[in-house]
């Protein structure tokens with residue numbers, strides 16, 4: 314549970330320091346663009362009123378969720394601290410409010426007398442609904458909202474197939490995406506001579522004061538959020554990781570992927586800057602393709618915001634209700650070692666390798682015939698990179714209700730294990746019960762070995778389960 318320290322109780326005005334003198338023409342609201350490099354909204358507001366009032370609103374909707382995603386909140390808090398520090402080196406500062414996002418943004422703009430609010434455009438139904446509410450409210454008060462690109466390499470509305478409506482298939486999208494002329498990368502705004510007076514108007518709180526009162530328990534989370542940490546990871550990855558990516562990315566035991574996803578999700582890194590760096594790297598092709606998947610899913614969601622929770626293509630499923638099976642899956646106790654290892658990594662690290670996301674998702678949907686939404690929700694509760702577009706549409710891709718051209722594809726968890734974790738390194742890392750099991754039996758231990766290791770029997774027979782799934786889907 315997330316708590317606020319005694320000096321910052323929720324729902325009350327927090328730290329108040331000096332008011333900004335006079336009116337400012339514009340303010341900027343950070344959302345999923347927590348960086349000073351290549352941030353078009355920040356560049357625009359800086360041009361109009363340097364140093365500007367820059368704001369982040371901690372949405373109560375997120376904090377009050379029954380199972381708040383503490384891993385992401387911790388990463389967010391790190392990122393806000395780092396952003397505040399970076400803005401201060403430029404002569405600005407980050408101010409923070411907490412409450413209903415659109416209400417608080419409007420209140421802040423009104424308090425400083427701004428006539429324009431700059432922000433990055435976003436595309437989930439949650440983001441676009443609150444943006445629409447803000448625009449409606451702003452119009453009533455004669456304020457202008459200016460949306461900028463910043464959360465994707467190519468904005469969703471730019472690439473359209475003949476006939477419009479957004480791309481539904483990745484390969485033609487990727488072809489257009491790769492050949493498109495991308496916008497120019499923006500440098501950070503120039504430092505100002507006369508820094509901000511270190512104060513916000515009433516109820517605008519300095520980020521440091523605000524975050525000091527926020528306690529977020531995240532045992533086991535080792536990753537630090539923020540643009541500084543993200544850029545460090547990016548440059549190390551470009552120098553030492555990317556060249557092996559094409560051959561090693563699918564082997565979870567090698568752990569050879571970039572782990573840049575949380576930095577991309579929160580915009581600590583500019584997706585454009587990462588993509589340009591990959592495009593300029595001689596071995597960057599495969600990595601660039603993965604980045605394009607992120608943009609692809611975002612544009613699918615922009616055209617079909619309902620697919621955050623509804624099937625992109627309805628397949629007539631009447632899913633089983635089996636809380637025990639769901640519990641076994643979520644706790645990593647299905648009796649399929651690769652599936653269980655993935656689920657344990659998720660809970661321990663707030664991260665799961667992409668191959669495992671596919672294998673564990675396929676198991677939930679196709680072997681257990683449970684609704685993909687249950688699995689997507691569980692992932693969102695734990696993933697530091699939890700992202701509505703990539704997660705919900707990644708789940709649907711696996712479930713066969715999304716954009717996958719082969720909706721009946723099945724991943725056999727034992728064959729996947731033998732193929733992608735041939736030495737069993739990943740399984741042994743995450744399943745202490747099987748850590749001392751030698752040889753290939755680790756992929757599917759015999760019954761007596763399972764008993765000796767206190768490792769569970771399989772909760773379903775894969776072949777029987779898949780035969781049932783196919784029959785149900787057929788109709």
Ligand SMILES: Cc1cc2nc3c(=O)[nH]c(=O)nc-3n(C[C@H](O)[C@H](O)[C@H](O)COP(=O)(O)OP(=O)(O)OC[C@H]3O[C@@H](n4cnc5c(N)ncnc54)[C@H](O)[C@@H]3O)c2cc1C
Nearest residue numbers: 570571572573574603604607667670699700703704707708
């Ligand atoms: C069921 C399921 C759920 C997923 N949920 C999420 C999620 O919530 N958030 C998320 O960022 N990714 C999600 N993915 C995509 C992918 O698994 C992660 O982006 C990747 O594992 C992150 O690790 P990395 O940064 O080391 O990836 P790398 O292999 O280093 O890839 C680089 C970047 O490309 C993007 N990327 C790579 N693969 C994909 C993909 N299949 N779809 C979209 N973007 C991709 C990510 O931004 C990633 O950081 C999901 C995939 C599946 C199958």
